[in-house]
Amino acid sequence: MGDRDADGKCKIVSACSSAKLFLFMVPLVVVSGFIFVNIGPINPTSFLTSLSTNQISPPLPSYQSLPPAPAPSLSPPTSSLSTKVGSIQGYYNRTIQLNPINIASSSSNVTSTASLKPMKKRVISNLEKTEFELQKARVAIKAASMNDPVDDPDYVPLGPMYWNAKVFHRSYLEMEKQFKIFVYKEGEPPLFHDGPCKSIYSMEGNFIYEMETDTRFRTNNPEKAHAFYLPLSVVKMVRYVYERDSHDFSPIRKTVRDYIDLVGDKYPYWNRSIGADHFMLSCHDWGPEASFSHPHLGENSIRALCNANTSERFKPRKDVSIPEINLLTGSLKGLVGGPSPSSRPILAFFAGGVHGPVRPVLLQHWENKDNDIRVHKYLPKGTSYSDMMRNSKFCICPSGYEVASPRIVEALYSGCVPVLINSGYVPPFSDVLNWASFSVIVSVEEIPNLKTILTSISPRQYLRMYRRVLKVRRHFEVNSPAKRFDVFHMILHSIWVRRLNVRIREV
Numbered sequence: 187m188g189d190r191d192a193d194g195k196c197k198i199v200s201a202c203s204s205a206k207l208f209l210f211m212v213p214l215v216v217v218s219g220f221i222f223v224n225i226g227p228i229n230p231t232s233f234l235t236s237l238s239t240n241q242i243s244p245p246l247p248s249y250q251s252l253p254p255a256p257a258p259s260l261s262p263p264t265s266s267l268s269t270k271v272g273s274i275q276g277y278y279n280r281t282i283q284l285n286p287i288n289i290a291s292s293s294s295n296v297t298s299t300a301s302l303k304p305m306k307k308r309v310i311s312n313l314e315k316t317e318f319e320l321q322k323a324r325v326a327i328k329a330a331s332m333n334d335p336v337d338d339p340d341y342v343p344l345g346p347m348y349w350n351a352k353v354f355h356r357s358y359l360e361m362e363k364q365f366k367i368f369v370y371k372e373g374e375p376p377l378f379h380d381g382p383c384k385s386i387y388s389m390e391g392n393f394i395y396e397m398e399t400d401t402r403f404r405t406n407n408p409e410k411a412h413a414f415y416l417p418l419s420v421v422k423m424v425r426y427v428y429e430r431d432s433h434d435f436s437p438i439r440k441t442v443r444d445y446i447d448l449v450g451d452k453y454p455y456w457n458r459s460i461g462a463d464h465f466m467l468s469c470h471d472w473g474p475e476a477s478f479s480h481p482h483l484g485e486n487s488i489r490a491l492c493n494a495n496t497s498e499r500f501k502p503r504k505d506v507s508i509p510e511i512n513l514l515t516g517s518l519k520g521l522v523g524g525p526s527p528s529s530r531p532i533l534a535f536f537a538g539g540v541h542g543p544v545r546p547v548l549l550q551h552w553e554n555k556d557n558d559i560r561v562h563k564y565l566p567k568g569t570s571y572s573d574m575m576r577n578s579k580f581c582i583c584p585s586g587y588e589v590a591s592p593r594i595v596e597a598l599y600s601g602c603v604p605v606l607i608n609s610g611y612v613p614p615f616s617d618v619l620n621w622a623s624f625s626v627i628v629s630v631e632e633i634p635n636l637k638t639i640l641t642s643i644s645p646r647q648y649l650r651m652y653r654r655v656l657k658v659r660r661h662f663e664v665n666s667p668a669k670r671f672d673v674f675h676m677i678l679h680s681i682w683v684r685r686l687n688v689r690i691r692e693v
Contacts, residue, residue, distance in 0.1 A: 311692060312409040313458075313692055314692065316410070317689060317690060319412075320412065320685070320686055321689075323360040323364065323686060324686055326356060327353060327686075330355070330357075331353050333352065333356075335355065336352075338355065338359075340670050340671065341660070341670065341671050342355065343355050345623075345654065346620060347620055347624055347657060347658045348619065348620060349618065349619075354618045357682070357683060357686075358679055360682075361678065361679055361682040364412075365413075365682050365685075366403060366412050366413075367403050367404055367405065367411060367412070367414070367678075368406075368408040368411035368455075369398065369404055369417055370414065370415065370417060370449050372448050372449055372452070373418065376422045376426060377427065377441060378419070379394060379417050380394065381394045381395075381421060381422060382419075382421050383513065384514060384515065384516045385421075385513070385514075386469075386512045387469040387470055387492075387510075388469075388512065388513040388664070389469045389492065389508055389509070389510070389511055389677075390419050390421050390467065390468060390470070392513075392666075393467050393490075393674065393677060394417055394419065396667075396668050396674050397417065399667075400668075408453060411455075412463070412682075412685055413464070413681060413685050414455055414456070414463060414464040414465070415465060415466075415467075416445065416449070416465070416466045416483075416487075418441075418442065418466060418468075419468075420438070420468040420473045420476045421468075421469070423437075424438070424470060427441055435472075438472070438476055438479065439476070439479035440479075441479075442476055443480050446461075446482075446483060458690070459486075460486050461482040461486040462486045462487065462688050462690065463688060463690060464487045464488070465487055465488035465489070465490060465506075465681050465684075466483065466487065466489055466490065467489075467490040467508065467677070468490070468492070469492040469493075469508070469510055470492075471587065473492070473493055474489070474491060474493055474495070474498050474500065477489050484499070487504075488505065488506060488681055488684045489504075489505045489506070490506040490508050490677060490681060491505060492508055493589060494507035494508075494590065494611060494613075494614075496610045496611075496612060497609070497610040498610075500612060504684055504687075504688075506680040507612045507613060507614045507616065508614055508677050509590075509595050509614040509673060511592060511662070511673070512592040512595075512596070513664060517666070518663060518664055521572075522663065523599075523601070524575070524576040524600045524601035524602065525577070525601075527648065527652050529577075530576075530577055530578055532577050532579065533578070533637070533640060533641070534558065534559050534560065534579070534580040534581070534582055534605065534640055535560045535561075535575060535578040535580075535581055535582065536548065536552075536562070536581070536582035536583075536593075537561075537563070537564070537565045537571060538563070538586070539563065539586070540563060541586050541587050542584075542586040542588075543630075544584040544607055544608060544630055545585075547630060547633050548561060548582070548584050548633055549561060549563060551633055551634050552633075552636065561582070572596075575596060575600040575602050576602070579603060579640075579652075580602065580605050580640055581593060581596070581597035581600070581602035581604055581605065582636075583604050583606055584607040584608065585608035585611060589608045589610060589611035590611070594606070594613070594614075595662050597655075598655055598658065598662050599659060599662070601652065602655070603625060603626065603648070603655055604626070604655075605625065605627075605636075605640070606625055606626070606627050606628065607628050607633065608630075609629070609630060614662070614676075615661060615676050615679075617680065618676075618680075619661070623651070623654055624651050624654035624655050624658055626639065626640065626651075660672060661673065661676045
């Protein structure tokens with residue numbers, strides 16, 4: 187697969203108070219199917235340690251406590267099964283009520299249930315089995331912080347780069363043991379099941395390819411799936427559906443809406459959770475906007491996005507921040523590695539165009555003004571960008587039009603400590619990784635003091651940060667086939683953890 191023209195062919199193709207009201211409610215209560223989706227709170231800085239039974243499955247509220255459903259920004263698609271959404275127990279919980287389809291025929295069933303026939307043994311549904319498996323994983327992860335580290339032949343997470351290394355490792359192993367994803371087969375390339383592999387948006391194509399060819403995490407039986415992948419590519423929609431310079435986003439919205447309609451009508455899984463156990467992935471700047479083409483996709487589903495901007499409705503409690511990786515050749519050959527700290531004479535480096543609100547401030551204060559802080563709009567002739575990164579102790583990574591920047595990963599690949607300058611950005615895998623331990627986080631207001639901030643970091647502290655960069659960069663490397671703990675598996679783990687924090691129950 188892959189984009190053969192622009193991107194290059196990928197090598198990797200209640201109880202009622204009155205009796206009347208009670209009698210009126212009985213048939214409705216009996217015949218209505220309910221699925222409760224409870225989402226526990228997430229602390230972005232210590233996400234995994236927040237996984238507990240009390241947070242994930244709070245007591246169900248009475249029906250009287252359900253507030254009216256918020257009006258969606260877009261009309262939901264028509265479906266054979268109408269849904270009504272209400273918020274319960276605060277901001278993090280949702281209830282889904284599936285309205286009865288046939289009241290007349292169901293009412294006769296209510297009469298028959300009043301007979302004294304012996305009750306049949308209840309059959310455990312596949313959904314209940316799935317949720318039981320996830321609950322066992324939650325218990326194991328919660329207990330991990332009190333246990334000794336687990337041996338691992340490939341890698342044992344250790345050090346301050348992780349909020350809780352033991353909890354992360356146990357969660358990762360639980361993911362490997364049981365996480366199953368169903369990839370919808372509907373849709374044709376290039377808009378679906380395809381994506382760029384040799385561009386700044388390469389994570390779209392690489393992830394789609396890995397999911398299409400994966401045999402460990404993918405299942406062809408949706409009844410056994412913990413999560414459902416919508417294999418759409420916003421990059422391809424921008425190329426083939428959007429009319430250039432038209433400023434008309436409606437064709438992309440319609441494409442996404444129609445796809446949700448299709449899988450929602452053909453399968454029961456989207457409707458039973460209104461998308462809470464579904465996910466999409468996009469590295470395009472328009473990914474967040476495309477996700478709100480369907481209200482339930484944007485509000486309920488897990489969105490794995492490069493453009494992880496909280497000011498643009500990115501929600502760390504349910505969404506996943508993924509790294510933006512610019513793979514011009516489709517591989518990492520020649521991108522990973524760099525000299526030791528003693529061979530890095532430049533204090534800090536940046537080169538890039540002037541766009542967005544942050545870079546003009548950076549260039550105004552530092553462009554060609556200091557030999558230690560090398561800031562350029564355009565590199566001097568004959569100067570290599572990658573060599574400059576490898577010769578620098580710190581690499582400045584300001585946001586551009588959007589908060590994400592491929593420079594962050596390029597810095598990690600080069601052994602250069604990244605300096606993050608942005609507003610509202612949630613760094614990749616920040617539920618697991620403690621970015622403050624291996625990067626420098628600077629606000630836009632602190633740009634004039636950039637040299638003071640960097641020179642105040644002692645040589646010993648810099649060496650610690652440098653060594654942590656070398657250890658943590660394995661989580662950002664792209665491999666074909668994918669390797670344990672690499673970027674593909676870290677994205678999967680972030681989705682796995684968000685799915686763990688959702689409980690779907692049939693009542």
